[in-house]
Amino acid sequence: MGIILGYISTLGVYFCIYNIFAFGLNIQFGYTGILDFTVITFMAMGGYMAGVASLGPEQPGSGIYYVLGLIASRRLRSDYLAIVTLAAGSIVLGLCGVIMAICWLVANRIYRSTFGRTMRAIREDLDVAEAYGKHTFRVRMTAMVTGCIFVGIGGVLTIWFITALAPAGWGTSETFVVWAALIVGGCGNNLGAVVGSFLVAVLFNEATRFLPAIPAFPSLVSEIRNMCIGGLVILTLWFRPQGVVGERKARFFEVPLRTESREQVRVPAVVASGS
Amino acid sequence: MRQPTAVESRGVDEILAVHELRRSFGGVRALTGCSFGVERGSITALIGPNGAGKTTLANVVAGASRPQSGQVVFDGRDVTGRPSHEVALGGLIRTFQISREYPAMTVLENLMVSPQRQAGEKLSTVLFHPRRFRSEERRHLERAVEVLAEFGLYEKRNDYARNLSGGQKRLLELARAVMADPKMLVIDEPMAGINPALIERLADHIIRLRDARGTTFLMVEHNLDVVERMCDKVVVMAVGQTLATGTMAELRGNAAVVSAYLTGGVVDVRAQG
Numbered sequence: 001m002g003i004i005l006g007y008i009s010t011l012g013v014y015f016c017i018y019n020i021f022a023f024g025l026n027i028q029f030g031y032t033g034i035l036d037f038t039v040i041t042f043m044a045m046g047g048y049m050a051g052v053a054s055l056g057p058e059q060p061g062s063g064i065y066y067v068l069g070l071i072a073s074r075r076l077r078s079d080y081l082a083i084v085t086l087a088a089g090s091i092v093l094g095l096c097g098v099i100m101a102i103c104w105l106v107a108n109r110i111y112r113s114t115f116g117r118t119m120r121a122i123r124e125d126l127d128v129a130e131a132y133g134k135h136t137f138r139v140r141m142t143a144m145v146t147g148c149i150f151v152g153i154g155g156v157l158t159i160w161f162i163t164a165l166a167p168a169g170w171g172t173s174e175t176f177v178v179w180a181a182l183i184v185g186g187c188g189n190n191l192g193a194v195v196g197s198f199l200v201a202v203l204f205n206e207a208t209r210f211l212p213a214i215p216a217f218p219s220l221v222s223e224i225r226n227m228c229i230g231g232l233v234i235l236t237l238w239f240r241p242q243g244v245v246g247e248r249k250a251r252f253f254e255v256p257l258r259t260e261s262r263e264q265v266r267v268p269a270v271v272a273s274g275s
Numbered sequence: 276m277r278q279p280t281a282v283e284s285r286g287v288d289e290i291l292a293v294h295e296l297r298r299s300f301g302g303v304r305a306l307t308g309c310s311f312g313v314e315r316g317s318i319t320a321l322i323g324p325n326g327a328g329k330t331t332l333a334n335v336v337a338g339a340s341r342p343q344s345g346q347v348v349f350d351g352r353d354v355t356g357r358p359s360h361e362v363a364l365g366g367l368i369r370t371f372q373i374s375r376e377y378p379a380m381t382v383l384e385n386l387m388v389s390p391q392r393q394a395g396e397k398l399s400t401v402l403f404h405p406r407r408f409r410s411e412e413r414r415h416l417e418r419a420v421e422v423l424a425e426f427g428l429y430e431k432r433n434d435y436a437r438n439l440s441g442g443q444k445r446l447l448e449l450a451r452a453v454m455a456d457p458k459m460l461v462i463d464e465p466m467a468g469i470n471p472a473l474i475e476r477l478a479d480h481i482i483r484l485r486d487a488r489g490t491t492f493l494m495v496e497h498n499l500d501v502v503e504r505m506c507d508k509v510v511v512m513a514v515g516q517t518l519a520t521g522t523m524a525e526l527r528g529n530a531a532v533v534s535a536y537l538t539g540g541v542v543d544v545r546a547q548g
Contacts, residue, residue, distance in 0.1 A: 106402065114387075114395025114408055117380075121388040124377035131337060131371075132455055133363030133391045142398050249433065250384050255420045 009093045011202055013161050016096035017154045018201035021178045022185070022193035023107040024150030030187035030247070031116060032143035033123030040175045042148040046155025047165045054159075096157050103150055107190050110146070117250075119143055120188070173226055177201055180229045184236045186243025195244050204229055289348075290315040290459055290491050291336065291367070296345035298331055305331040306342065307515035313459070313508075318485055318492040320502040323512035324536055329495045330372060332512070333463050336493075337369035338362040350458060364391055366458035370465065372495075374444035376451075378437035382428055385436050385447060386419040387412075389454035419454060426450040426480065442473040449480060459491040460484075466498050474498070478505050499523070511535065 021039060028034040110116045122129045122136050130136045159165055177200060185196020208225040236243060289312035298306040305328045313319045321329050334340040336347055338359040347355045354362050377385050393415070394400055395408030423429045426446045431439060439447060445465060452460055465481075466474045478501060484490045496502050502509060503523040511518040511526060513535040519526055526532045 109405070110398070110401055113401040113405075114393045114412065115398055115401045117384060117388055118393075118396050120380060120384075121377050124379060125375050127339065127359075128371065128375045128377070129388070130359040131339065131363055131369055132389055132451075133360050133368075134388075134396075135360050139396075146398065247379065249435070250381055251433075252383055252387075252416055255417050 009090055011206060012093045013096050013157075014206075015197060015202050016093075016100040017157050017161070018178070018181060018197040019100050019194050020103045020154035020157070021151050022181045022197045023103050023190055024147040024154065025178050025182050026147075026187065026190060026193045027107060027110065027119075027143055027150065028147035030182065030189070030193075031111060031119040031123065032140055033126075034140060034144055034147075036144070036147065037175060037179075039151055039178045040170045040172075042151040043155035043158065043174075044165065044167065044170050046152030047159040048155075049152070050156040050159040051165060092161055096161070099153060099157060103153065104190060104194075107150070111188075111190065115139075115142075173222075176226070177205060177229060180233050182243075183233055184243060186245040186247065188247030189243070189245050192243045192245040192247075199244070200229055200232065204232060287312070288315045289313060290350055291493065292346075292348045293332070293336065294346040294348070296332065296335055296342045296347070298328075298335055298340065298342045305515055306335065306345075308345070309512065309515060309517050310345075311510045311517045311520055313491060313493050315491055316485065316489050317507040318481065318494065318505055319508045319510060320506040321493060321495045321510050321512060322497070322499065322502060323518070326514075327512040327535075328515040329512055330463060331515075333369055333461050333493075333495055336362075337367065337461055339369075363455070363457075366456075367461065368452045368455050368457040368459075369461035370448050370452055370463060372463040372467070374441065374448055376436035376439070376444055376447055378435065380436060381433050382423065382436055382439070382447060383416075383419055383432040385451050386422060386454045387415055389451050390415050390418075391455055415454075422450050422453050425453075442469050445469060445473070445477060446480075449477065449484075453484060453488075453490075457490060459493065461493045461495075463495045464497065465494065466496060466501055474501060481505065 021043065024042075025036060025039055028036045110119075118129070118134055118139055121132075122134065122139055126136055181196035181200040182193055183196070184200050185194065186192025205225060208221060208228060211221045211224065214220050240246075291313040292311075294310050296306045296309045297304075307328075309328065309332060321332065323329055331340065335342045336349075338354065338357050338361065341356045345355070346353060349362065349365060349367050352365060354365060354367075377388065380388075393408065394411050400407055420429065420432070423432055426449065428443065428446055428450060431443065436444070436447060449462075449465070452462075462481075465477055469477070481492055481494070482505060485492060494502075494506065496506075506523065508520065509523050509526055510520045511529075511532050518535055519529050519532050521529075
């Protein structure tokens, strides 16, 4: 029972972290149309920064564990301490959840704002947005940086959670997972990012871990995993190109129309029926 | 930045003046010293045979393309080689030869993007002062609905712009430009490929905008009947230069203009212009 709970909370942490990655990529690609194929670089930078920051008090491991450990070891006796270390796992999950919720709120607020609308206009047509007085370079730069900050936050959480980072373990295929999550879930919709993270990062990425390892080909399972995710992306693009949860139509509160501002030009019947 | 020169001398209030613009793409010389002025509050047509450099001129004026030499003065400011968005913020909006709506956004959203210098376009405002742009949004929304009604697109406000018909896209393009509250609109072939009834309708809208808001229009156009009916002044271009300017009636008698239209402009423009 304990193992299953531990496993589920581990999955929960990964789910939260992948959600944050997907929000970040959504701001870049889904909102603004920036093709960022190096998502994981910024995750690694966030992770590296978190790692360096936690090295300060000559204590290996992360800052949060240091603080937790400090409180726990000063104030608790050994048996209670053991319980607290068990609880720490769920605290990390809770922390990830809270941070994810904040990221979700921020990402959604940006989407619904005037700024988000300008971002989408740039995604739709860069030249036109520029011709309408939008400083497209600045908006795209802001989007890129904001997305990278999100991904970096995800990276910090990753490091806090797994407490180790091997640069070789974070390459193209990890970027690919985030992209796949966003495409499968639906670009331009943060709910899509959540659904995609669940389907791709948690379900697909984790389900394939239960495939029996073949001793002669140790890397076979991870290759199969990538192939499965690739297949899922192709299927999505084929049957449901907007993703499982596509971008929602913008809704405005209805403004009553004053009758005198109806079109003043007489409408010829031919045009009215569609030209 | 150079001072506006050789531009104010003509005695009329010119909102736009281009002076000796030159632009070539590799070996193709698209503009070879083009000069003319556009009077404030006028509807000026820019006509000329294919390849005369009309679209290049529109691009250079709007800042989408840099001239190699020459000067563009808009509303008393030298905007030569300034980036598009700066020119647009100064009040000059251009539309494109093909309709380029924001396809995956609704008609209403297409309009809501246009207002310039919106407070809600700053990330810090969005995150920390959301109230500051809510009232602004409301104001823009009321305006957008009004503009849509003027253009007969009110019923379509919640449709994706990509689902509009070709004619409706043209109307949307114009409505969207109006939303930006421009001093001047440079419209590139607004009448190309649309039916005569809609041409009438667009022409009426353009004249109405000029009369009601005082918007100046520079219109690249091929349809000479439309030009004759709508435009106060006509600028004729050929092989990258201004061949003649005047009213349509004056130009009909101009041998160089007629010849340019028949021969594609391979005449000695300096001798006759």
